[in-house]
Amino acid sequence: MDIFVQQLINGLVLGSIYALVALGYTMVYGILELINFAHGEVTMFGAMVALAVIGVVLGVAPDLPGLLVVLAGVLVAIPVCMLLGFSIERLAYRPLRNAPRLAPLITAIGLSIVLQNVAMLIWGRQYIAFPPLLPKGQYEVLGAHVSNLQIFIVVLSILVMLGLWFMVQKTRLGRAMRATAQSRAVAQLMGVNVNSVIAATFVIGSALAAVAGVMVSAYYGLAHYYMGFLLGLKAFSAAVLGGIGNIAGAMLGGLLLGVIEALGAGYIGDLTGGFLGSHYQDVFAFFVLILVLVFRPSGLLGERVATRA
Template sequence: MDILLQQIINGLTTGSVYAVVALGYTMVYGVIQLINFAHGEVVMIGAMVAFSVITALAGSNLPPLVIVLAGVMAAVPACMLMGFLLERVAYRPLRHAPRLAPLITAIGMSIILQHLALLVWGRNPLAFPQIIDNRVFGIGGAAISSVQIAIILMSLAMMAGLSWFVYRTRFGIAIRATAENVHVAGLMGVNADRVIAATFIIGAGLGAVAGVMYGSYYGIAHYTMGFNLGLKAFSAAVLGGIGNIAGAMLGGILLGLVEALGTGYVGELTDLCTWPMAHGWLGERCADGGHFVLFGSNYQDVFAFLTLILVLVFRPSGLLGERVSERA
């Protein structure tokens, strides 16, 4: 089996999910310069709602595709409503407050949503019912499952759709104008409140689909899944240049690849037995093909954070972003 190709396929799968979630962060940040901390939780609730619907329908005789679609159809409006309420109730009253205030509110909302989900769905993860016939295809020595193909295609379709919306429609122009300068956009007849609400709603809708994809890829949905997923997606948005829609897509895919390749190879790379100079004083441990692995694949989550920190330190504007001023 070709490990490199396999890790690239896995990286593309998770990366495209990160990219879709990252769009939610980046659109909101672009318009009101707020890190919507609760976005990850919205994604999680999307997955939970969809899983509940899918589990409820799993016993019926409907075709699997219809069941999954029903789950998504339930999750998307639920999340859109939540995104709308979040903006209306939590963030809008703070729009003119100092920068730290909405950020702290966002952290609070994230905690609240997470624990409300815990109250509703309980501590145990929800399992994805075995309704899809997950076929595995071999390409060039690696395997790709039909779920992976579906995730990648779905994400590409959503990204293309969003790009069309933002770059080709009237409302998209309004969003970009607001992102550039709220006051001037207002003078040009753009209703900033509506644009801001719309970015929250669109981001939440995309996030709901991403949550379902992520959950079905790993087979479970859990009330804590939004935190890590959200953080990674945020890292992806920063990597691509926060506020930049194409950047979020690029950053998501790249981060997925970095994570998959890093997790796949870190054990091999930090096995001191393969380092010539360490061989001497590790003689016994390395005899008979022994290993002395410093960092194994259990450090998976570190890669996203490290990427984030490195990007912020060396290129805070990200890959595609323009230079942001350093005002606090």
């Protein structure tokens, strides 16, 4: 029972991070039917930029409260990632707007590799430690441990997602995004500048990715130029699980995937008599991806069945 509750909590924490990243995949797919494989790298840049800023701030003002230092990192990482997302769309995808579908997909994969290498050149190959700045604190809940950081991650994710939901459902831009996703041609007939809406989608998704990047590096205590790859693939799996293109689906898929992964890691040892250990954690996301693609390709909340992968 203890393990179950503990893993459930761990899963929700991880899942809320996946959800934030998955939203970026799903919003872009909803409008462009493009899987922006470079999105994981935007998340990585969020973590890296925040850590760089944190390093500088600590060097200048070592006595600042830890929370403020991290906040400074986040507040720089968000606009940097927004600019990165904007540039990715403008330079890599927009010229291919009317190209065959395979071209932007290959471009996305190439871009992902380019961004990894740029990060490696800037920050090196080594793991970068996330300094222990956030206030420690642990609580007991039903026999499981919950840390301040875990609560913070879940609460902040929920707030960000509520904000996004409000933006998409209630604002003029959100309505234009939904209209553009349903028909680009008709949205133009309404006077919507579709290029601006697409750019806004990338920028918003990248802001969420920046937040997620800082969260994941704070949670695991480190960052690395390659961290965006696996995180991106898992978030993509989460988006597919929820129904790619569907915003509520990305939130649900992210949380579910986190929980599945954590429970899987917690019990795989017992289930296989110790043959497989918790380091097989990463397998679950892709196992789920395969199951979804075989049995319910439209995802949990998806309406349309994808005609192409």
